[in-house]
Amino acid sequence: MERRLVLAIVLALLVWFVPLMIWPPKPAPRPPADSAAVRDSAAQASSPERPTAQAPIRPSADTGRIVWVTSPLYRLGFSTHGGTLRSAELLQYQSFAPGDAAQPVNLVPPGGAFLRHRLVLPGGDTISLDDWDFRPTPDAAGVVVYAGQGPKPLRLDAERRGAHVTLEYRFVPDEYRFDVSGSVTGLGNSGAVLLIDLSEGLRSAEKDSLDDFRHYAVVTKASKAERTDFSRIKPGQRALFDGPFEWVGVKSKYFFTAALALEEGQPTFGGAIAVGGPRTGKAATRTQVTVTMPVPPAGTFRYQVFAGPLDYHHLSKLGHGLDDANPYGGIFRPIIQPVSVFVLNVLLWMHERLNLAYGWVLILFGIVVRLLLWPLNQKAMESGIRMQAVCCSRSSSCSPIRSRSAACRSCGCPTCRVPTRSRSFRS
Numbered sequence: 001m002e003r004r005l006v007l008a009i010v011l012a013l014l015v016w017f018v019p020l021m022i023w024p025p026k027p028a029p030r031p032p033a034d035s036a037a038v039r040d041s042a043a044q045a046s047s048p049e050r051p052t053a054q055a056p057i058r059p060s061a062d063t064g065r066i067v068w069v070t071s072p073l074y075r076l077g078f079s080t081h082g083g084t085l086r087s088a089e090l091l092q093y094q095s096f097a098p099g100d101a102a103q104p105v106n107l108v109p110p111g112g113a114f115l116r117h118r119l120v121l122p123g124g125d126t127i128s129l130d131d132w133d134f135r136p137t138p139d140a141a142g143v144v145v146y147a148g149q150g151p152k153p154l155r156l157d158a159e160r161r162g163a164h165v166t167l168e169y170r171f172v173p174d175e176y177r178f179d180v181s182g183s184v185t186g187l188g189n190s191g192a193v194l195l196i197d198l199s200e201g202l203r204s205a206e207k208d209s210l211d212d213f214r215h216y217a218v219v220t221k222a223s224k225a226e227r228t229d230f231s232r233i234k235p236g237q238r239a240l241f242d243g244p245f246e247w248v249g250v251k252s253k254y255f256f257t258a259a260l261a262l263e264e265g266q267p268t269f270g271g272a273i274a275v276g277g278p279r280t281g282k283a284a285t286r287t288q289v290t291v292t293m294p295v296p297p298a299g300t301f302r303y304q305v306f307a308g309p310l311d312y313h314h315l316s317k318l319g320h321g322l323d324d325a326n327p328y329g330g331i332f333r334p335i336i337q338p339v340s341v342f343v344l345n346v347l348l349w350m351h352e353r354l355n356l357a358y359g360w361v362l363i364l365f366g367i368v369v370r371l372l373l374w375p376l377n378q379k380a381m382e383s384g385i386r387m388q389a390v391c392c393s394r395s396s397s398c399s400p401i402r403s404r405s406a407a408c409r410s411c412g413c414p415t416c417r418v419p420t421r422s423r424s425f426r427s
Helices: 002-022 041-044 207-213 312-318 329-354 358-372 374-395 406-410
Strands: 066-070 074-079 085-094 102-104 116-120 127-128 135-137 142-144 152-160 163-173 175-186 190-198 216-220 225-229 238-245 247-251 255-260 267-275 287-295 300-309
Touching: 002 102, 066 152, 074 247, 074 300, 085 300, 135 267, 142 152, 190 247, 190 255, 216 238, 238 247, 247 267, 287 300, 312 329, 329 358, 358 374
Parallel strands: 066 142
Antiparallel strands: 066 074, 074 085, 085 102, 116 127, 116 190, 135 152, 152 163, 163 175, 175 300, 190 287, 216 225, 216 247, 238 267, 247 255, 255 300, 267 287
8 A cells, every 4th residue: 555655646746747847837928018008098099009808888978088097907997977987807817708819807797887876865866976977186098006006096076066076996006906985065964875886797707608697696794795696686676685784796706896894894885785687598697786875964985896806815815704705505604614715725825835836736735635644544444454354253263064154144355255055064
């Protein structure tokens, strides 16, 4: 057995090192110096060589100007008409959807928008900011968030009939998260309820879109994360989620967007509403998710937005329990989740510290687990050998006449095997 173990380790090492010697890894190409350049929609039309995931989304003639915000991780497009998020490209993730060859993932579906804001006044009137024209500050080609810099703001202001609304977004270069703060004046001093139309679903970036659609879900977190699949909400059905919630999000198989409270452990959102969208087949691809948030009489509100990969490494750094944005395990979740988190942390540590691809990490992890379980396997083998010896010693006491007894027939070792025909002895 020891020789087989040594042979297995030697073969695993050969499989590990030989491909590296034959096909050495190529150094990662450096991004061009102007890859972080940001341009608005007018400049984009005059620069066709700049790679984009898709053309700026313009569902109607009054979409307004798109102000682009770019960091090393993302490129976001905000519309001056309504202050909504019209495009969310993840520059380090390639889309595999048909027609998106070699282009980055875009989370916003064509013709859709994230972060539509509406205000419900105490009298019952609803004011939608979707058709308000905002003035961006800085009013330039866009905003560039360079690596190593602090947060950079984008401010949008709009006025109508004596009311003034301000939306300010603050971006950091090394996270898929940005802050949202707003203020409303001129609409009374009785407070209001803010309705945030977070999303109606994410744009699929997978080659097998049907498999991706099966993972679409609404995820909410009060004391723990809870998941409701899009497929469980029928077209036109209104599903109410009672809060308060610390965050509310929409997920696909590999990506996630969510509205978060500023402070961890402090529920900010009063509840959520999900309305099932139309279906062209069995797959549920659209569900409008709206988050409610109380606005005090001062007319100010603040929250955060995450729009990025459903990746444990990125989500765990943000806190809020976002690493549980993909809840699984059912009734066994309290047992399965700690074990899976431990194993995942070990695999990530091996990937980062040893600079190995995930395939080699899994092979090495299997070898390590085998070595750790070797003492238990040895004890099991020794116990089996002792049981075999006991069986053999018992079978040796069988007389030739009783060699076909139940004790001997039940033993499977070679010593206890008897021929089917035995000699008969006369007295």
